[in-house]
Amino acid sequence: MRKVAVNKAILGRYAGREIAGPRPGQPLLRRGALIDAELLEAMQRRGISIAWISDELLPEIDAPEAVKFETREAVRTAFSGAYDSAETWREQKSLPPPEHGLRIEDSTQLLVGEIASSNDVLTNLSFIRAWDDYTFEHSVQVAILSLLIGKRLGMDEDSLSRLGTGALLHDIGKALVPREILQKPSRLTDEEFEIMRQHPQLGWEFLHECFPHIMPTSSIVALQHHERLDGSGYPFGRREPQIYLFSQIVAVADVYDAIRAQRGYRADFSPRQVYDLMRQEAGAKLRADAVEILLRHVALIPQGSVVQLSDGTYGMATKLVPEDVLHPIVLVVAGESGKPLARHEVDLREGGLEVTRLLDGWPREVVAQVR
Ligand SMILES: [Fe+2]
Known part of the structure; x- marks a missing residue:
C-alpha cells in the first residue's frame, strides 16, 4: 500500500484504505474500490489530498503510519x-x-x-x-x-x-x-x-x-x-x-x-x-x-517506499530497523533494466548496499515486466 497525492495519476488504481464519508457506515471510498473519475472528483470536492492505493506489485505489504x-x-x-x-x-x-x-x-x-x-x-x-x-x-x-x-x-x-x-x-x-x-x-x-x-x-x-x-x-x-x-x-x-x-x-x-x-x-x-x-x-x-x-x-526510508539500491536493483522497504534510519530491510523484485528477479530480502546493514533513490512509485519498465 502506498500513500499518494489525490490527482489524476490515481485513476484506475485500487484504494488501499477506506476513507470515511460524511455519514457513519457509508465510506466515501471502500478498500479495494477502483478509483474512477467520479470517486476522484468526490475526494477532491471534500478536500481530501492524500489517499492510499494498493501497490501494483506488492499489495500485501502494509505500512502502518505514525499518525492516523x-x-x-x-x-x-x-x-x-x-x-x-x-x-x-x-x-x-x-x-x-x-x-x-x-x-x-x-x-x-x-x-x-x-x-x-x-x-x-x-x-x-x-x-x-x-x-x-x-x-x-x-x-x-x-x-x-x-x-x-x-x-x-x-x-x-x-x-x-x-x-x-x-x-x-x-x-x-x-x-x-x-x-x-x-x-x-x-x-x-x-x-x-x-x-x-x-x-x-x-x-x-x-x-x-x-x-x-x-x-x-x-x-x-x-x-x-x-x-x-x-x-x-x-x-x-x-x-x-x-x-x-x-x-x-x-x-x-x-x-x-x-x-x-x-x-x-x-x-x-x-x-x-x-x-x-x-x-x-x-x-x-x-x-x-x-x-x-x-x-x-524517524525513518528516512519509510516502510512501504519504493527504492532503487546502489547496484541498480528495485525493491520496497518492508521492515524498519530500530535506531537505524538508513538501513531498512528491502524486498528486491527487479534488476536495473526492470527485469524480474527472484524476490529476496536484503538487509542493508550487511553487504554494503545503500538506497540511492526513493521513488514515488515503480518505474514503468519494472511494472511492465514484473507484473
Ligand atoms: Fe518558512
Missing part, C-alpha cells in the same frame, strides 16, 4: 481554514471568524494525543514530494516532526500543544505572499526572494491581529523559524539565546522536511545525503539534540 489518516486530514482541514483566513485578510483586511483559530488548537490536540501515546522506537512517517499544495502538506508534516522532537525532549502535553500550534502555523505568512511568487515553478529572482523572506514577519503579524488567543510562545515560531543558532538566519539574525526553544525545534523539522521533499530544479537528495546535510547543520545552525532525535527516530 483521520487525524492528519483533521489537522490539514484546520490549517486550510487558517490559510484561507490569511488570504482573505491579505485581500480585504477583514478579520477571520474566530473558530478558524480554535480549530487549529483542537486539531493540534488530536495530534498531541496520538503522538504522546505512541511508543514507536522508529517512527514511520511517509511523505509526498513537492506538489500543488506543498505548504499544506509541509505544515502538517512539520507539526508532526516537531511534536516527535518535543516528546523526546520530555515536554508535557501542555507544552506539546503550544509547540504543535506554532509548528502548524509556522509558514502561515506564505498565504500573505503573492501567489505568483509562492507557486513559481522556477528559481526566484533576487527581488522575489526578498518578498518571500518577508513571510515570517507577515505570518507573525497576521497571528497577532487575527488569532490573538493563540499563545505568544506559539505565534513567535512564525517569526523565528528561519533564525539560525549562529546568527546567520532571518529576519533579524538572532542568535541562540534569543531564539525561543519552540522556534529552534520547528527550524529543525522545517529544514528536514524541506530537504526530503525537494525535487525539480532544486536537488533531489538521497536519504544518505539528507542524513549528512542535517548532520552538517547540527550544532552550528540547528539545535543538535533535535537533529539527533530525527536522525535516530
Whole structure:
C-alpha cells in the first residue's frame, strides 16, 4: 500500500484504505474500490489530498503510519481554514471568524494525543514530494516532526500543544505572499526572494491581529523559524539565546522536511545525503539534540517506499530497523533494466548496499515486466 497525492495519476488504481464519508457506515471510498473519475472528483470536492492505493506489485505489504489518516486530514482541514483566513485578510483586511483559530488548537490536540501515546522506537512517517499544495502538506508534516522532537525532549502535553500550534502555523505568512511568487515553478529572482523572506514577519503579524488567543510562545515560531543558532538566519539574525526553544525545534523539522521533499530544479537528495546535510547543520545552525532525535527516530526510508539500491536493483522497504534510519530491510523484485528477479530480502546493514533513490512509485519498465 502506498500513500499518494489525490490527482489524476490515481485513476484506475485500487484504494488501499477506506476513507470515511460524511455519514457513519457509508465510506466515501471502500478498500479495494477502483478509483474512477467520479470517486476522484468526490475526494477532491471534500478536500481530501492524500489517499492510499494498493501497490501494483506488492499489495500485501502494509505500512502502518505514525499518525492516523483521520487525524492528519483533521489537522490539514484546520490549517486550510487558517490559510484561507490569511488570504482573505491579505485581500480585504477583514478579520477571520474566530473558530478558524480554535480549530487549529483542537486539531493540534488530536495530534498531541496520538503522538504522546505512541511508543514507536522508529517512527514511520511517509511523505509526498513537492506538489500543488506543498505548504499544506509541509505544515502538517512539520507539526508532526516537531511534536516527535518535543516528546523526546520530555515536554508535557501542555507544552506539546503550544509547540504543535506554532509548528502548524509556522509558514502561515506564505498565504500573505503573492501567489505568483509562492507557486513559481522556477528559481526566484533576487527581488522575489526578498518578498518571500518577508513571510515570517507577515505570518507573525497576521497571528497577532487575527488569532490573538493563540499563545505568544506559539505565534513567535512564525517569526523565528528561519533564525539560525549562529546568527546567520532571518529576519533579524538572532542568535541562540534569543531564539525561543519552540522556534529552534520547528527550524529543525522545517529544514528536514524541506530537504526530503525537494525535487525539480532544486536537488533531489538521497536519504544518505539528507542524513549528512542535517548532520552538517547540527550544532552550528540547528539545535543538535533535535537533529539527533530525527536522525535516530524517524525513518528516512519509510516502510512501504519504493527504492532503487546502489547496484541498480528495485525493491520496497518492508521492515524498519530500530535506531537505524538508513538501513531498512528491502524486498528486491527487479534488476536495473526492470527485469524480474527472484524476490529476496536484503538487509542493508550487511553487504554494503545503500538506497540511492526513493521513488514515488515503480518505474514503468519494472511494472511492465514484473507484473
Ligand atoms: Fe518558512
